[in-house]
């Protein structure tokens with residue numbers, strides 16, 4: 108739509124190589140896994156900066172409790188139960204129509220992560236889930252795509268940049284999968300400002316990588332507490348583990364994890380369970396489902412999902428067969444609801 112000299116004028120003045128840097132940036136594709144607090148801030152920076160393509164992946168729908176910190180969403184998105192990937196895409200397209208935005212209303216898992224991130228120049232971590240981070244790390248090392256970790260909880264945050272064949276990988280730095288599991292945003296809350304500080308560090312490193320100013324890249328992991336005014340840097344060059352199962356031995360344990368026919372996950376601290384069929388080719392016929400459900404509850408249909416209150420549960424069913432069940436943490440109840448209401 109517009110002349111790059113106008114739109115990106117302040118950035119062109121800043122870049123080490125002006126127009127050449129901007130052209131490099133305009134050829135880059137980035138995938139953001141999780142478009143919540145960190146993800147919306149990251150997407151906002153990158154789309155405004157003018158990358159070529161942004162892929163955004165998120166399994167959730169916008170809720171009122173997101174609005175305190177997830178900067179691309181508003182009350183109408185929450186009222187209309189819009190999937191986060193769609194709501195974010197709408198806002199981002201209005202911000203910079205020159206950037207191609209690809210949405211995935213999906214749960215990232217071993218089956219789909221490779222297809223989603225293939226061809227990306229960079230992966231950004233906007234998830235709040237440690238297991239998904241190990242999965243991102245596996246695919247990053249396997250496909251040699253850098254990724255930038257970011258984690259926030261309470262008033263604390265942490266970030267580091269992982270570059271295959273150059274820096275230690277996530278498993279070198281955090282060999283124990285349980286690391287970080289103790290507290291989550293759902294149990295101790297999170298301050299919106301720390302989210303944006305960490306996202307800004309991530310986005311800054313992302314821009315350095317994308318315009319290939321590698322000398323400017325940070326070689327430390329950052330950890331800070333914005334409320335207590337703590338700031339620590341941990342140089343990580345000596346953290347490379349020569350025995351690392353991932354970056355040294357190329358055993359992609361998280362990518363190779365076997366699945367059952369259904370992937371059942373409880374949503375951390377949210378009194379909710381998700382059931383996702385592992386057959387990726389499913390597309391539900393909503394009209395059939397509406398006919399079946401019409402006797403048992405009041406159905407609300409949006410272009411992306413069906414919602415229904417059933418007993419004490421709030422159900423959200425997506426076109427690809429994924430069901431979110433709010434109101435229980437019992438996997439047996441969730442499985443029973445799935446087979447009764449959706450089918451096998």
Ligand SMILES: [Zn+2]
Pocket residue numbers: 275276277278279280348351352353354355
């Ligand atoms: Zn490693």
